[in-house]
Amino acid sequence: MTDYNIDFLIAGLVFLIFLLIHFQRYKKLNNISGRTFWFLIIAGIFDIIFDLLSSILLVKSNPAYNSWMIFFSTMLYILQMIVVYIFYNYTQALRHCDEDIRTRNIKIMAVPILCMEVAIVTNVLHKQFFYCNEQGQYVHGKAYLVTYIFTLICIAAVIINCFINQEEYQKNELRAIKEFLGVALVCVTIQMKFQSVLMTGFGLSLGITILFWALYNPQLYIDSLTGLYSKGYFRRWFPEQIKRKKELHLLMIDLWKLKQVNKLYGVTTGDELLIQIAEYLHKINEANHVFRIHGNRFFVFTTSLMDYETNKDAIMKLFKRPFKVKGERISFSAAICGIINVQEVKEIDVLIDYLEYLVQLKPKSDRTILIQNDQHTKEGFLYEQEVKKYMATAIEEDLFEVYYQPLYDLKEKRYRTMEALSRLRHPSLGMISPEVFIGIAEKHGQIAKLGYLQFRKVCKFIKEHPQIMEKIESIKYNLSPLELLKSGYSKKLLSTIEEFDIPFSYFQFEITETVATEYSEALYQTIADFKKSGIQICLDDFGSGYANLNTVLKLPFSTIKLDRSLLNGICYDDQVALLYKNIVAVMQNLGHKVVAEGVETQEEIDLLKQWGVDLVQGYYYTKPLDSEQIIHKLEKDVC
Structure with missing residues (x-):
C-alpha cells in the first residue's frame, strides 16, 4: 500500500483560499477575464478538496468506503475537466478580439469537454477509467490515460491559440499563460515520476497564483490611496466593454481645485478629501464601475440612462456642500463631464482626448460645472481631431x-x-x-x-x-x-x-x-x-x-x-x-x-x-x- 504525501495538496489549498480572499478584498475585477479567473480559483479549490478526500480514502483502502471513494474520484475527474475548460475560456477572455470569435471558440471546446464529462459520470457503469475492488483498493481502468491525453490536447489547443493569435494578447498575458503551463507541466511530471507525491493540485495553485500576481496585481489595478480601480485596469476593462457592445455612459469628475487645497491645507488633507469622494462615488455606483484615472480625476460608468441621471444628480449634490476634513470645512468644486453612449467612442485615446476637450470648455467659475456632450461639442471635438491629423x-x-x-x-x-x-x-x-x-x-x-x-x-x-x-x-x-x-x-x-x-x-x-x-x-x-x-x-x-x-x-x-x-x-x-x-x-x-x-x-x-x-x-x-x-x-x- 502506497503512503501518499498530501502536504503539497494542503499547501495548495491554503494558497488558493487566501488568494480568493485577497481577490475578493480588492473587488473581483469587473470584466470578462476577471470573472472567469474567479471561477478558475473556485474550481481549483474544489479540485484540490476532492483530491485530498480521495487520497485520504485511497490510503485507508477500506471496502466500507468504496462508494465514497468512487464519488470523490468521480468528482475529482469532473473538476479536472472543468478546470481545463475554464482555463481555456480564460485564455479566450484575455484575447483582444471580437466577442463573437471568443464565444464561438468556447462553444467548440464545450462539445468535447461535455462528452468527457458524460464518460466520467457513467464510469460507475463501464469502469473504464477507475474502480474499487473488493479489498477497497483503487484500480486504474483500461481508459485511465484517456483523461490525461485529453488534458494534453486541451493544453495544446491553448498553446496553438496563443501562438496563432499572439498579436491579440498583451506581452504580460502571454508570459503569464506560459508560466502557468510551465509550472503545471513540471508538477504533473513530478507526480508521474513519484506517484506518492501529489503535486498536480499544488501545481494548479501555483499556476493560478502566478496569473493573479502577473495580471491582477492590486498595485497595478487598484489605486492604493482610494481603493478604486486604477488607470491601468481601466485600459483593460474599457476595450472589453466595447467588444461586448453594451450600453455605457460616463461621468468624469475633474477636481481642478485639488492643487489649491494641497497648498492651503496640506497634502494629507487633500488625500483625505480624495478618500471621502472615492467612498461616496463607490457608494452611489452600485455596479462598481468607478476608476481613479489621475490624481484629481475619477471616472464613473453606468449601464443605463436612469443610473446615469441618478449618479449625475448625486455627484452634483456632493459638491454643493462643504467637505469636513480634519476639523476643516472645505468648499470644493469640480468640473463634471458627461458622455452618453460612450461605447460609440470605442478607442481609449480618443475618449481621453474628448474628455480633455470637454474640460477645456469649462467657463471661469468657482462653481461646480456640468459639461455634457451634445451635437455641438461632438462637432467641435471632431473638428479638433481633424486638425490634429493634419x-x-x-x-x-x-x-x-x-x-x-x-x-x-x-x-x-x-x-x-x-x-x-x-x-x-x-x-x-x-x-x-x-x-x-x-x-x-x-x-x-x-x-x-x-x-x-x-x-x-x-x-x-x-x-x-x-x-x-x-x-x-x-x-x-x-x-x-x-x-x-x-x-x-x-x-x-x-x-x-x-x-x-x-x-x-x-x-x-x-x-x-x-x-x-x-x-x-x-x-x-x-x-x-x-x-x-x-x-x-x-x-x-x-x-x-x-x-x-x-x-x-x-x-x-x-x-x-x-x-x-x-x-x-x-x-x-x-x-x-x-x-x-x-x-x-x-x-x-x-x-x-x-x-x-x-x-x-x-x-x-x-x-x-x-x-x-x-x-x-x-x-x-x-x-x-x-x-x-x-x-x-x-x-x-x-x-
Whole structure:
C-alpha cells in the first residue's frame, strides 16, 4: 500500500483560499477575464478538496468506503475537466478580439469537454477509467490515460491559440499563460515520476497564483490611496466593454481645485478629501464601475440612462456642500463631464482626448460645472481631431504661413513695429484658429519644431525684403512655454538670426504672463541669453491671468502688452477707465513701453492717446496680413 504525501495538496489549498480572499478584498475585477479567473480559483479549490478526500480514502483502502471513494474520484475527474475548460475560456477572455470569435471558440471546446464529462459520470457503469475492488483498493481502468491525453490536447489547443493569435494578447498575458503551463507541466511530471507525491493540485495553485500576481496585481489595478480601480485596469476593462457592445455612459469628475487645497491645507488633507469622494462615488455606483484615472480625476460608468441621471444628480449634490476634513470645512468644486453612449467612442485615446476637450470648455467659475456632450461639442471635438491629423502633414511639409500685424505709434503717427503670427489653412476646413493648432502642437510635442520653422520664415522674409527694416523698427515673435524650456532652443534661435545676418536688436520675443509666473528658473536663464545678445523681451497679455508688478520687476521687459480684456468698458465705466489709465502710468514710470491690444473703435483710440499709450494693436488699424499684403500696406501707408 502506497503512503501518499498530501502536504503539497494542503499547501495548495491554503494558497488558493487566501488568494480568493485577497481577490475578493480588492473587488473581483469587473470584466470578462476577471470573472472567469474567479471561477478558475473556485474550481481549483474544489479540485484540490476532492483530491485530498480521495487520497485520504485511497490510503485507508477500506471496502466500507468504496462508494465514497468512487464519488470523490468521480468528482475529482469532473473538476479536472472543468478546470481545463475554464482555463481555456480564460485564455479566450484575455484575447483582444471580437466577442463573437471568443464565444464561438468556447462553444467548440464545450462539445468535447461535455462528452468527457458524460464518460466520467457513467464510469460507475463501464469502469473504464477507475474502480474499487473488493479489498477497497483503487484500480486504474483500461481508459485511465484517456483523461490525461485529453488534458494534453486541451493544453495544446491553448498553446496553438496563443501562438496563432499572439498579436491579440498583451506581452504580460502571454508570459503569464506560459508560466502557468510551465509550472503545471513540471508538477504533473513530478507526480508521474513519484506517484506518492501529489503535486498536480499544488501545481494548479501555483499556476493560478502566478496569473493573479502577473495580471491582477492590486498595485497595478487598484489605486492604493482610494481603493478604486486604477488607470491601468481601466485600459483593460474599457476595450472589453466595447467588444461586448453594451450600453455605457460616463461621468468624469475633474477636481481642478485639488492643487489649491494641497497648498492651503496640506497634502494629507487633500488625500483625505480624495478618500471621502472615492467612498461616496463607490457608494452611489452600485455596479462598481468607478476608476481613479489621475490624481484629481475619477471616472464613473453606468449601464443605463436612469443610473446615469441618478449618479449625475448625486455627484452634483456632493459638491454643493462643504467637505469636513480634519476639523476643516472645505468648499470644493469640480468640473463634471458627461458622455452618453460612450461605447460609440470605442478607442481609449480618443475618449481621453474628448474628455480633455470637454474640460477645456469649462467657463471661469468657482462653481461646480456640468459639461455634457451634445451635437455641438461632438462637432467641435471632431473638428479638433481633424486638425490634429493634419498637423503632422503640415509640419512635415511646412504648410504653415506667417501673417504680420503692424502696431501703430500714436505719438509718431506711423507703424513702428509688427508682430509675426502663425496661421494654418486646412484644405477643407479653411483657416484654423491659432488657439486650436498651437494648443494641439503643445499637447503633442510639435510646438518647438513648428516654432522654429516659422521663425526661419520670418528671418527669411526680413532678409529678402530689406525695405521692411527701413520702415519697421522691430519684429515681435511669440515663444511658447515649451519652446522656452526646451534645452538648447534659445541658442538655436540665436544661431538662426546669425545665419540670416540680421541684427539681434531687431527682434522682440514675447512671452505670456502665465509663463512668467510659472517657469521662473529655466525662464530666467533663457531670457538672460536673449538679453545678452541684444534681443528685447516683451510681456504679452498682461492682465489676463496672474502676473503682477513683482513679475514685471523680476524680468527685464522692455515692453508690456495689456490684454484686450482690460479694454472692456473703458469708454463707459469710469472705474475700468481709471484702472487702465493707472496701469499705463505705472508701467511707463517703471521704464516700459505700453502696447494696448485689441483696439477696435475710435473712442478707444481717443482715450488711449489721452493716457499716453505708446503703441496700439488691433483691427482698428489693420487685421493680420500675409507677406504680400504687409509689404503693400507699409508702402502705401506712410503716415
